[in-house]
Amino acid sequence: MPVNKKIHELREKREKILLGGGEQAIEKQKAMGKRTARERIMALLDENSFNEYDLFVEHDARDFDMDKKSLPSDGVIIGSGTIYGAPVAIFAQDFTVAGGSLGLMHSRKITKIMDHALKMRIPLIGINDSGGARIQEGVNSLAGYGEIFFRNTISSGVIPQLSVILGPCAGGAVYSPALTDFVFVVDKISKMFITGPEVIKTVLGEEISMEDLGGARVHSEITGNAHFFALSEEECFEQIKKLITFIPWNNGQKARMFEPAEPKPEYNINKIVPEDPTLPYDVKDVIRAIVDNSDFFEIMELYAKNIVIGFGRMGGHTTGFVANQPLEMAGVLDVDSSDKAARFIRYCDAFNIPIITLVDLPGYLPGVDQEHAGVIRHGAKVLYAYSEATVPKLTVILRKAYGGGYIAMSSRHLRADFVFAWPSAEIAVMGPEGAANIIFRKEIMSSADPDAMRKQKVEEYKTKFANPYVAASRGYVDAVIEPSETRKFLMHAIEVSENKDVPMPHKKHGLPPF
């Protein structure tokens, strides 16, 4: 039976390779609290959906005795499968094989699956767990990184690209995740940096742990490099799966529709926002009061918390939310929150996801540090992103919308399709206190009781201008609505925007301020 013999041979060959770097290396991986590359793929994808390619690829390096070394699958697993039925291409670096180091064939496997994902217009998921370049392979290894970065860039905005950091990802390797749409990190497992603690110590004499330099928390809270933070690999995979349900397979499609569901009654939209515009509340409660099933999937939860971004569904349609958060730094726009919002707006626009903007902000954060950090340049990103976005743009002004902040937050002037305002909205050039101080300066200064006069003038300004009706009288606001009408108006706006089509002047590409 020659056929059976050959099948048997195949099985034997497979089995040997499937062990990756061998039992000892696997034990080491487990001791670090990490799963193996293959276990990760199995945990992430639908059961029995993974088809592996390039299992038999081997490196052909000759220098430094590399020809005597066999590296199973060259330290990376590639293939495709499904997540809740959605097709995805995937690669996972195998740390048990030569530390997941990237050599020429390793990189060719990755670029093969990247090309496949782009050609088939399906999402790409990359699991990074690698010591970095395979030094023995010299410039070939650098070439490999370059080929990956190029493909990340070309695929950007065409297919969703997700990077999962489940181990070290250091040096040049960090730039592949940085070029992708969403970066997932896990506490104590993910490490990302350009130069590691060793180099920093040698050059500068500064001592820092890997965790403090580039751990999951650092990238979630301080640098803004990561979008999703999890406490375990398991939680991380759940986040990835959930994200996949919200986004389309490519930029030519819309996200899958879900059964519409009403928000939960415990989020009472009439009782969330205090009347006094200086008092805080959690804007996520407003989002939960209007989205299907009160299910809001937040992105970059720990970074620049003064702006909230994420996905929810409105009548079954995936919708992107951008909301000022009065609970954090009064919801101001600043360098970090502008950067965070602008990138998300562009993501939604690239992937046909309508954007709902909830506005309640006092303006931009004052300070030398902000000015010197380039708040002009970074703040401009928000204007740019909203203006160029052609997906349906719906705006609800909940309370304050002052000055430049009003313009930036998806105003009519940046071509919001629908602008709604609650009766509590204050759309004005600046806050009543500041405005009264300037406009009525003379009256206040020359008054016998300046404080009383100031109070009186502030009240006067509030009554006249701190409302939605001046803007509504100009048509800058389409409708002043009761909070309880918000969901109805937004759902209808999304329905009628289904076939929105706006012509744009021809250009190679714009020049956003980055």
Place this chain on the structure above:
Amino acid sequence: MSKNDKLGFLNIDTSLYQTRISNKFLNRKPYQPADPRIILSFIPGTVFDIMTGPGQNVSQGDDLMILDAMKMKNKLKCPIDGIVKSIAVKKGDKVSKGTVLMELE
């Protein structure tokens, strides 16, 4: 919003907003104008050579020091005419960015 939230106040355009204040905001460094008499390392590195000493007259454009950093020998030029008051480092010292290297008067 839980009751344990620590709230502070943020002043925007003379209105005081009750809100959480971020650590980044709390830890920001107060602005100080740059002093040309204080020579700082503009890059992390190692002091390779020092071409002057305390009490010496120096002119704008003179080489004060060589900082070995990023595989380059970087010359530190004197920004003003003056006298070296003190030198805070010695040859071979590793310095991080922004370290005071010398003071002029």
